Amino acid sequence: MYRILIVEDERSITHTLKKRLEKYGYECHTIEDFKRVLDVFQETEPHLVIMDINLPYFDGYYWSRKIRQISTCPIMILSARMSELDQVYGIENGADDFITKPFVMDVVLAKINGQIRRTYGEYAKNTERRIVQLGNTTLNLDTVRLSTPKQEEVLTVKELQLCTMFFEDFPNVVTRQRLLSVIWDEEGFVEENTLTVNIKRLRKKLENVQSSLELKTIRGIGYQLTVKDE
Structure with a gap:
């Protein structure tokens, strides 16, 4: 929506x-x-x-x-x-x-x-469209959508930024500090709970599209995008 x-x-x-x-x-x-x-x-x-x-x-x-x-x-x-x-x-x-x-x-x-x-949507720029795929899941950077053959979700700006970093760094761990410094690159202080809330929303959207990807918490370090075991 x-x-x-x-x-x-x-x-x-x-x-x-x-x-x-x-x-x-x-x-x-x-x-x-x-x-x-x-x-x-x-x-x-x-x-x-x-x-x-x-x-x-x-x-x-x-x-x-x-x-x-x-x-x-x-x-x-x-x-x-x-x-x-x-x-x-x-x-x-x-x-x-x-x-x-x-x-x-x-x-x-x-x-x-x-x-x-x-x-x-359908009139979004389609030349050199930036699309990344992992497992059964596609991230379209131009139409701001996360999708599988079964379903798709529209991402927020922050969810798109998070998802892009995880896809680009797959399968490496992305630290909380890096996520905060890159995505919230501003002068004001940002509570880490803000990141936690956005991670929770992204996980929910991965679940909604029945993605084969899983966003794991690496305690004390950050998060890691992985492909679920079949």
Whole structure:
């Protein structure tokens, strides 16, 4: 299920978007504290962001720049002001598309579906597609999917980064320190529990696709991706 983060301070608009998008199978997250937009983005790891411009504390351009520093997920600007200059400024600050208020919900859905298809789905770049396979399991770095002949799962940004490291280092042990330093390469301190939670989610997705791979904990060191014994 694809996740969408709605960054909008008008509750009626937030409610309308959330209700309609959830009806069409999207998982939606909203902002309660507009000082924590980037924190919520990192916590929820959405596949797409709907970003209003006029927000409390900092505007949507500011948060788009912040998100663009750590993610390439699509950002759709939502605003009543959408002149050519506004659109140029939006693109320069990381926007991928624009929704003008008042909006038609069917148009919003079409734009979102298009961004999802182009970024993760059947319209994603297929030239020199980066695909890695181990056992019965395929990791597609372009469509952000973990799959087997039986099932597939869409990965979050952090899950993709973790999975890529494990596939590339197979069958070696990857230390916790290396995972933390490479994946969370930022100035702030990151609790190791954050890594543990993401490892747990990745294990669950390997289980969901009935993968022949197993992510083992090497006590005191880190983790090792192995192929299960038949």
